[in-house]
Amino acid sequence: MSIWGKIIGGTAGFALGGPLGAILGAAAGHLVDKIKTIASDPRLGGSGTYYSDQTNFTGGQDPRQIAFATGVVILAAKMAKVDGHVSRDEIDAFKRVFHIPPSEVKNVGRVFDMAKASPEGFEPYAQQIAMMFRGERALLEGILEALYQIAMADGELHPAEKDYLKKVAHIFGFADMDFDRVHQAHTSSNRPDPYQQLGLTRDASDEELKAAHRKLSRENHPDALMAKGMPPEFIAQANDKMARINAAWDQISKERGIR
Known part of the structure; x- marks a missing residue:
């Protein structure tokens, strides 16, 4: 079963907990108040139990994969509100980036619509x-990259969308220079600066x-990302990022004659 079939499962919202779980629970027909009572995170202002490891899940559901996929959907929905409309291109990109099978489009759309209609801001979901994913910068950057592809x-890129994405990046713990690197990779009409793509000057x-290239290659390898929680449906995106990292290194090593 694809990740999209799993996140709409009847227990996914209860198992994930927090704001993300509340949206999933609502989409699956559960009572949002009940979910928030038993599953909200005290660190986000709630008072219930926060589930953060796979032992709290049933049916073989992977909490990190569900959190990753659900997070992108919900943050994309919140982003759609900042410029006042959702274009056909954005909808098509949403389906393409997420590799949503036709059988699951309606269910994923329900989560998107629930999040878009919710009066809550995006901050609790991003938090x-x-x-x-604390400490997993490559995974958090993967979510930011997916949002950029949609935007x-x-x-x-609408100015309001850029402002929104920068706020998400800051909540994720990224500095301005980290955000600028992702921003440049997706918006520059020219080849991105290779040094910036490796996080150096x-x-x-x-x-x-050399050390930066080895570290980024290790952290962003698709197999490593899948092992840490990135759903298989996002691996094409991970491959694109690896291609950028390797292209940056190839350009630098040729310019400097590094062997």
Whole structure:
């Protein structure tokens, strides 16, 4: 079963807990108040139990995969509100990035609509994701990258969308330079700056560049990301990022004659 079939399961909302679980529970027909009572995170202002490990899940559901996929859907829905409309291109990009099978489009759309209609801001959802993936920068950046692909589907980034994405990045713990790197990769009409893509400046030494490339390659390898919680449906996106990292290294190593 794809991740999209799992997240609409009857127990997914209760098992995940927190704001993300409340939306899933509502989409599955549960009472939102009951979910918030038993599953809200005290660190987000609630008073119930926060489920943060796989032992609380039933039916073989992977909480990190569900959190990753649900987080992207909900944050995409909240992003759709900032410029006042959802374009056809954005909808098509949503389906393409997420690899949603026709049989699950309606259910995923229900989660999207629930999140879009919710009066709550995006912050509690982004905060829960940041806590579940604390220390996993590559996974958090993967969520940000997916949101960028959706925002850029119509060929431009609305200023309000950029502001929204920057706020999400800050909640995820990214500094401005980290956000700028992702922003440049998705919006630059020219080839992204290779040094920036490796998280360094042009005065970095060859050894520093080699180490950065090895670290990024290890952290962003699709197999490593899947093992840490990225759903298989997002692996094409992970491959694109690896291609950018390797292209940046190839350009730098050729310019410097690094072997």
